[in-house]
Amino acid sequence: MANKRVLVTGGAGFIGSHLCEYLLNQGEEVLCLDNFFTGSKENVRHLMGHPRFELIRHDVVEPILLEVDQIYNLACPASPVHYQYNPIKTTKTSVLGAINMLGLAKRVKATILQASTSEVYGDPLVHPQGEDYWGHVNPRGIRSCYDEGKRCAETLFFDYHRQHGLDIKVVRIFNTYGPRMHPQDGRVVSNFIMQSLTGQDITVYGDGRQTRSFCYIDDLVTGLDRMMNHSGDFTGPVNLGNLGEFTILELAEKVIAMTGSKSGIVFKPLPQDDPMQRRPDITLAKERLNWAPAVPLDEGLRKTIAYFRQLPGIC
Numbered sequence: 322m323a324n325k326r327v328l329v330t331g332g333a334g335f336i337g338s339h340l341c342e343y344l345l346n347q348g349e350e351v352l353c354l355d356n357f358f359t360g361s362k363e364n365v366r367h368l369m370g371h372p373r374f375e376l377i378r379h380d381v382v383e384p385i386l387l388e389v390d391q392i393y394n395l396a397c398p399a400s401p402v403h404y405q406y407n408p409i410k411t412t413k414t415s416v417l418g419a420i421n422m423l424g425l426a427k428r429v430k431a432t433i434l435q436a437s438t439s440e441v442y443g444d445p446l447v448h449p450q451g452e453d454y455w456g457h458v459n460p461r462g463i464r465s466c467y468d469e470g471k472r473c474a475e476t477l478f479f480d481y482h483r484q485h486g487l488d489i490k491v492v493r494i495f496n497t498y499g500p501r502m503h504p505q506d507g508r509v510v511s512n513f514i515m516q517s518l519t520g521q522d523i524t525v526y527g528d529g530r531q532t533r534s535f536c537y538i539d540d541l542v543t544g545l546d547r548m549m550n551h552s553g554d555f556t557g558p559v560n561l562g563n564l565g566e567f568t569i570l571e572l573a574e575k576v577i578a579m580t581g582s583k584s585g586i587v588f589k590p591l592p593q594d595d596p597m598q599r600r601p602d603i604t605l606a607k608e609r610l611n612w613a614p615a616v617p618l619d620e621g622l623r624k625t626i627a628y629f630r631q632l633p634g635i636c
């Protein structure tokens with residue numbers, strides 16, 4: 322069979338760059354589209370010059386005409402620091418980006434996958450979070466631009482599916498980490514590793530008892546591929562995440578121990594609406610996609626720390 326032509330929006334970001342690499346290794350033709358807001362050419366430099374790789378500078382809030390078989394819609398800043406920098410643009414990216422990519426998928430009859438998020442559950446009152454839970458989201462807080470933007474994108478995906486018969490796939494991604502996270506990204510794993518390696522105090526927000534479940538990037542990419550290429554009519558939404566649940570304080574202590582750092586821990590105010598607990602129920606992913614993560618936190622952190630250690634300016 323001929324290679325598929327696959328569009329990855331947000332392809333020069335953390336997850337997108339790993340996905341582009343994976344797709345090239347699978348023999349696909351990859352169009353990586355990005356406006357370089359939080360991603361960079363550096364993330365895909367090793368793919369440039371590959372005969373099946375193409376990099377397009379474009380903003381998903383504007384329409385684009387391309388001929389593709391599959392679309393992974395990943396374009397959107399994911400770190401609270403970055404998505405709160407220009408919150409109106411964040412909502413536009415999710416909503417107008419979804420409309421433009423769905424329009425493209427409709428025109429060329431492509432299968433389209435939306436990178437949704439565990440944030441659609443907000444600060445959840447149900448634990449662990451299954452796909453049937455509708456969530457507990459503040460519609461007018463500082464996280465709303467991201468959470469509600471992603472929720473509206475899901476709405477658009479399911480309406481395009483019902484109204485126009487589009488082949489849609491919706492995955493809800495839980496906290497994912499690994500090499501090529503931006504060192505100044507502001508997310509907890511990159512912050513703690515950078516602080517440990519540079520001898521700064523580790524900044525724990527709140528009392529550190531809030532929990533997250535951390536999924537290693539390679540596991541996530543496999544899950545994205547399984548969902549996109551699932552032959553049945555399974556639209557999702559489906560959770561993709563690791564079952565291991567850790568408090569933020571446990572993560573801080575783990576990173577300090579694994580880096581052999583002398584950093585101390587300082588406590589900073591908890592940001593508004595910061596979810597107190599998060600762990601996916603992945604029964605559906607196991608049943609429908611035969612997918613479950615394989616990389617435990619310690620192993621993933623080891624690889625991620627090794628990546629951060631070799632960055633310029635880190636010793």
Ligand code: NAD
Binds near residue numbers: 356357496
């Ligand atoms: P990232 O910030 O590294 O990547 C996002 C990419 O999208 C960047 O390359 C950025 O430049 C690009 N982008 C942003 N706005 C754009 C626009 N208007 N037009 C074109 N490109 C644009 O973040 P990531 O962690 O790689 O996240 C990728 C996707 O996965 C996002 O949609 C995010 O919401 C979703 N997600 C990530 C996580 C996680 O833990 N990493 C969790 C849930 C969902």
Ligand code: UDP
Binds near residue numbers: 508510512527
């Ligand atoms: N966090 C922290 N210190 C940091 C960065 C984040 O304690 O330097 C906390 C944050 O308050 C949240 C958790 O770690 O409770 C995960 O934050 P992140 O921004 O990585 O992801 P999200 O909140 O979107 O899940």
